Amino acid sequence: MIPAAFDYARASSAEEAIALIGQYGDEAKFLAGGHSLLPLMKLRLAQPTVLVDIGRVPDLSYIREEGDQIAIGALTRHMDVETSPLLHQHVPLLAHAAGHVGDPQVRHRGTIGGSIAHADPASDLPATTLALGATYVAKGPNGTREIAAADFYHGFLTSALEADEMLVEIRVPKMNGAGWSFQKFNRRAQDWAIVGVAAWRRNGDAGVALVNMGSVPILATDVASAASSRIGSAIRRVTNWLDTSLAAAQADPQPDLNASADYRVHLAKVLTRRALEAASA
Amino acid sequence: MEISVTVNGVKHTAEVEGRTLLVHFVREQLGMTGTNIGCDTSSCGACSVHLDGEAVKSCTILAVQADGTEITTIEGMAGADGTLHPMQQAFMENHGLQCGYCTPGMVMAATSLLKENPNPTEEDVRLGLEGNLCRCTGYHNIVQSVLAAAKA
Amino acid sequence: MTTIETTHTTNGVIGQRLLRKEDPALLTGEARYTNDLQIPGALHLAVLRSPYAHAKILRVDLSRALEMPGVRAAYSGADLADLWAAPMPCAWPVTDDMKNPVHYPLATSTACYVGDGVACVLAETDAIARDALEAIEVDYEPLRAVVGLEDALSDEVVIHPDLGTNKSYTWNLLVEETEGAVEAAFASATYTVAERYVQQRLLPMAMETRAVAAVPQPFGGDITLYSSTQVPHILKVMTAITLGIPEHQVRVVAPAVGGGFGSKLNVYAEELLCVALSRKIGLPVRWNEERSENSMATIHGRGQIQNIELAADAEGKLTAVRVRLLADMGAYLQLVTPGIPILGAFLYAGVYHIPKAYDFSCTAAFTNLTPTDAYRGAGRPEATYAIERAMDALAREVGVDPLEIRRRNFIPTEAYPYEAFSGLTYDSGDHDLAATKAAEMIDYDGLRARQAEVNVPGSTKRLGIGVSTYFEMCGLAPSRVLASLNYGAGGWEAATVRVLPTNKVQVVTGTSPHGQGHETSWSMIVADKLGVDPADVHVLHSDTAISPLGLDTYGSRSLPVGGVAVAMACDKVIDKAKQIAAHQLEAAVEDLTFEDGSFSVQGSPDRALPLAAIAFAAFTAHNLPDGLEPNLEAQVSYDPPNFSWPFGTHMCAVEVDLETGKVDLITYVAVDDCGVQINPLIVDGQVHGGVVQGIAQALYEEAVYDVDGNLTTSTLAEYLVPAASDVPSIITGHTVTPSPTNQLGVKGVGEAGTIGAAPAVINAVVDALKEFGVTDVPMPASPLTVWNTLNNARANHSSGGTS
Missing domain, CATH: 3.30.465.10 (Uridine Diphospho-n-acetylenolpyruvylglucosamine Reductase; domain 3)
Structure with missing residues (x-):
């Protein structure tokens, strides 16, 4: 609950923040809202020695x-x-x-x-x-x-x-009127996604990306050509892509308390289909 | 470092460690213990206070980050004459609390919710309180309290 | 069974939805929980906990911690061995040969679960104390951890070598009309079912973690222990015994307590550490538990594997019940750990009539996990879950609706008071009425019709309907029955009612509320009895210096034992006041009536004296009957003749997404009968909260351990206590069947919701998936679990197998 001790420096400009972080080196971290970093620090899973607070840098909220x-x-x-x-x-x-x-x-x-x-x-x-x-x-x-x-x-x-x-x-x-859908699958509303899908689609173009399907957020490739096709074939293309990218280990879903790797893949397909259907409605 | 924070209308200037959380500052340095701590992962919302008028989790804000802000805690909700805030009154009238431990955070989150959405549906209230856990009430009467306060 | 007539009072306070007098302090931040107490000079205790589930402690080096500024002291378990007069207490040795490992507040040679305390620090601030923990060096020799019950019973690794086994006890309850009756019933049954269910471990997760402060008076020897506890009275006795402190020098105070749910019905290492260390160094010592610490250092609930078999005749009427239970004690026996499964032993026949053909056996084993103990319902939700799931299995066998199989087996209303197979007498009940009401409220027939319409091929959703009926068996009490179960305490409760000179009333209760609203409810009982305004009644509790007699709050006992004691104390006050009134009115005591707070002579209503006048007369003592003591106060210690037996029916509907496995609980109806309701507002609140805890077990929560015994759900980010956004509104209904065993006609209600909910929800989930051959979905029915279950069932189906 109580973070390990650290030095705190407040930056009044982006330049100052960058100078400070350069000065303190690897052990320093930027602190903005703190809602990713502070929870880790409270459990002492992160113990930076310096925090550079950029929360008050002017003109970065617009x-x-x-x-x-x-x-x-x-x-x-x-x-x-x-x-x-x-x-x-x-x-x-x-x-x-x-x-x-x-x-x-x-x-x-x-x-x-x-x-x-x-x-x-x-x-x-x-x-x-x-x-x-x-x-x-x-x-x-x-x-x-x-x-x-x-x-x-x-x-x-x-x-x-x-x-x-x-x-x-x-x-x-700008999305220029594209249809879109965000499918977040979790057990409690406040939790991170077990799997999530962000998708948009309009004639001739589309974008799909997956939440929590590997070590990085994953962008579906080959969806633009799918976008011009009928919804059924677009969905097939994206799920085919998912199988391919899994095989190529681009997507590397990990098992955890709420999902096996297989289940994640299954969810990704279901949610992608739902997202594209909703984006095409 | 030294910070100045206005809490419930009173300006406090104090020396804090960098790692002091806002909730510890309010509870231990200012002695206002109405704000409770229920977890260490920003999950439960028991520590919710208003920072510049909006509900935040005071366990996930360093006291130094609150420098220069206006904080309202549960102690600042009732009138000086002891009149309960309409949200507190609604919680009382609808039995929206049992052990009371989550209650200050619930009241702060709920007032912030109504500020942003003055006429919520039941679903709006349930989603709006997604960041506050209660183990006693099953939420039924908390939701009723907030809906009643919206109508009050 | 002794039957007592319900006293119908005329003042009409009982039954009102009175707002709670507890609320203003809680709503404004004025209430003080233990960690809110300002205690000048207090040192902060922090406990270093074993990161291993099972390890020898080879060396503890405190030197670096002791050098840190602000650290006042640090100790290993061995350093403190002299402080303990007795080991950590277990008050419920369920069998004479039960194995109970000796353990102390800090482990000395072996750590037996992740979270077991191995060293501690006293420092000037909590932050310094926590920092210092990181400077303590401990050398461990890790041993293989025993995580599963089957592994435990193999005794391949014996956790407590001096016991020679991991088995703590086997406890049997075999009731047969004639020898071999159970076997015979199964042999001749038309239908039998055999089911296996797992009661996953749960974390109680009271929103307030535990907190303790011990404040010594170094030169007087007295000590005050503040603790976030449900049981200040029990804690006082146990503190005196385990630390060898004269009991009269120990005062225990439970300030505002932020929920307990059984987890604060205990005597914990940190309570004893704070007291012992504060006496050792002569300064106050306080400790506050962090949430991820709470997950490991506070007891867990459930943790059982249940095998239940039912035998039934051609009509589906039960002819025998057989239960084999495996119960996970965890690493040690805490205060009532071994008794928890036994509390359910009498309830595996549910609310159904069975002949004397009941065979229950529970084997309990040690594992390298956090000790289990009481968690809301404590043994009774587990039992109810098993019988209610098995009744659905029986309904499938017989080919009738789940509601119908229950109706065929309900104990008939006219059989009450009903002597059960076990010899226990059930006080009152009308199960059909509760079931009928629930069915009407949820539109059971309509839902079944809708189910037939919507559960069709092509749809990706399935509607399921779940039913459960239950008994609560509450009010821990009567002492004689508890004695027969080897429970180490009584079941009585104490109350004092004191009419002050100005006609305000002070009530001292031995119950220790932590959210239940006793201040309000007890005030209502007194107001109703004495004809005073509830606002003029003040209830004192939870401080052994103010309320020296009591057995605290757990097991839904407070109202049927403690509340009834308050009513009885009122009767004694009225009796005494009547003597004073008779004396002053120059009338015979038997000619006086007491109504609306006033004594009057029958037939001469103008000859009357209000209670206020009597109260003042008792104070001045100018004109009292000879020999009457000058006060208007009475004390009662009440040991009830029976448990109380609340009951009810819960029904719900779920929608299961066949593609994702997600279960959406769409409607929930709870019809509970807790006899006469003192305050229906509070009763509804208890049901709402209880039901959601049951839903949480069914759908969300599980303490998950890895193979090495590490808890992987130690925070509220991983352990899924549901929020408002994750549960539905709870529709409550009530029937009122007064208990004939107490004058108020009341029964308990604190655990009813939890007991009824989990089986209702899982029965609904299984019902939704029945066309796929699914007969069981383990708890919690998470999306992953439902998806896996469906996949397995479909694989079995397509391969022609049976599930």
Whole structure:
């Protein structure tokens, strides 16, 4: 319940945060909303020696329209994503998925950037932004760079972010009226997904990504061509893809208390079908 | 480090360790023990307080993160004359509590819920309280309490 | 059986939905739980727990911990061996040859479960104490852990070598009209069923974890123990015995207690550690349990494997019941560990009439897991689950509806009071009435019709309907019966009712509420009896200095024992007041009536004295009958003549998603009969909460261990206590069949919901899947479990096998 002791530093700008994290090195962690990190620290499963609090860095909480995209500041809270009229209009899948993260108290504190940077394959927003073809913007000592969501997730809780890089923005393409569905399967509403599927579909294009089917959130490939076909064949293509990617060990579902690996695969297929059906309705 | 937090309308300035959780700060340093701790995984919601008007889990916020904010705890809900907050009154009238341990967190979560959704359905209330566990009531009367408070 | 007429009072308070007087303090944060107490100078205890389920403790090195700033002391188990006058207590040696391993608050040579305390620290803050635990070095020699019951009984690894075996006891209850009656019944039965069920281990998960504070008076020898306990009186006696402290110097206080559900009906290592260490160092010592610590260091519930066989005649009427039970004690016997399965021993025939042909045997074994003990229902939910599941199996055999098989077997109402096969007398019941009411409320026939419509090929959902009927057997009591079960305490309860000079009433009760609302209910009983306003009654409890006599709160005993004691104390007060009134009114005692709080002379209503006047007269003592003591107070210790036997019927409907295995509980109806209801608001609340705990066992919760004996569900993120979003509303109904054994006509109700719920839910799940040949779904019926069950059943079906 009580974290191990650490030093605390509050950054007043992104530059300062990056400088601080560079100064303290590997044992330092960014602290945003804290809703991924603090639970681990309370059980002493994580014992960083320094926390760099970026929660007060100004101008990193926003949701704004930028051409074909919606740009979301990394410190934007889940509740603000969930309730954003702009997102409801242009990226309803993301707003909806954000409403499934944790519980209301968690959504009042947790941030989209924190969730993505934590790179937990069981989290809702990494897979959702992946399905949407999002781009993440990282800032480091040498300036900013863009990372496609598809290139971001490297392994369990590890990402393309360098140790001294900070996620500052998430850019999500507008959905332009695509049908969509977020299927979160769990036993209690507050829990992480046992398996989740984020999907959207419109004529000629589609995106599907899976929550908690391996060490990283998994993007279904070969779905764009499926998108133009009839729903039945689209579903077959995606489930075929799932079998293929399982065989290729891209998806590597692990057994845990709530699911065997087989069951996860089965659920992924059922939920993918349901998601595509709903997105096509 | 030194922090200043306004709790139930009173500004407190205090020295805290970096690792001090907001709930420990409120309970141990300020002596306001109405906010309870029921778990160590941010699951149960017993420690819910309002931070700048919204329900949060005070076990998952460092006291230093709350520097400069306004916190309301269960002790700040009833009127100065002892009049219960309408949500507290609704819990009493609908037998929405038994042992009372989850109750402060439930009341804080429920008032935050109604602020965001003043006319919830039963399902809205149940989902809105997904982050608060109770072992006594089976939730039936808690849900009734919140629905009653919404109508009050 | 002694039958007592229900006293019908005229004041009309009993039966009202009065709001609880406990609530304002709890709603405003004013209530003080143990961990809220401000105790200047208290040191914080933290306990280092074994990470191994079974390991020799080779070396404990405290030196680094002792060097840390703020650490005042640190001890290994061996360091504290001199502090204990007796081992940790087990008060229920169910058989004369029961094996009971000696154990102390800290393990000295061998750790026997993950969480077993091996060392401890006293420090200036909780944070420092927890930090210091990480600096203690312990060398362990891991031993193979005994995790399963079958493994335990093989004795391949004996956990307590001095006992020579892992078997703690075998307890038998064989009741036969003539020798061989059970065998004969099975041999001649038209229908038999043989079922095996697993009662998974559960974590009680009271929302308040345990907390303890011991405050010594170093120069007087007295000590006050504050603890989040259900049983301050029992704890006082046991603390005195185990620590060798004169009992009169021990005061135990249970401040506000945040739920118990049986888990705080115990004497725990940390309570004894706090008392012993505070006496050793002369300073207050406090301890607060973290949740993941609670999962390992607080007792678990259930943990049984049940084999039940039923024999029935051509009409499906039961002719014999045979039960073989395996019970998991865990690593040690806690306060009433061995008695829990035995509490269910009498209930495996449910609410059904059976001849004297009952064969029950329970074998209990030690494992390298957290000790089990009482958890809401304690033995009775397990028994009810087995018979109610088996009755559904019998219905399938006979080819009748589950409700019909029950109706054919109900103990008929006119048979009450009913002497059961076991020799116990059931006080009152009308099972058909409760079942009929539940069926009406849920529209049972309509649901069955809808089921036939919607459960069709092509649909991916299946509707299932579940029924369970139950007895609660509550009010632990009577002492004579408890003696026959070797229970180490009585079943009586004490109450004092004291009318103060200004006509306010003080009640002292030996019950120790922690959510049940005794302050409100006892006030209502007193108000009803004495004709005062319930607001003018104050109930004192849970402090052995204020309430020295009592046996506390567990087993749904508080109202049928403790509440009745309050009513009886009121009668004694009225009797005494009547003598004063008669004296002052110059009338004969037998000519006085007491109504609406006033004594009047029969036939001369103007000659009257209100209780208020008598109360003041008793205080001034100016004009009392000769020899009458000047007070208006009475004390009662009441040992009831019988258990009380609440009963009821629960019904529910579930929808099972055949693709995912997810069970959606769509409606739940509970009809409970707990006799006369003092406060229906509170009764409903007890049922709601109990039912959801039963649903939780059926669908959500399980303490899962890995093969090495590590608990993999130690937090509330992994152990799935359901939230509001995960359960339905509970529709409650009641029938009222007063108990004839007490003057209030009351029975208990605290455990009824839990007892009825799990079998109703699982019967519904099995019912939903019957077309696939499914006859059992293990608890918890998680999506994964249902999916696996369906797959197995379909595989058996398609291969032509039977499931």
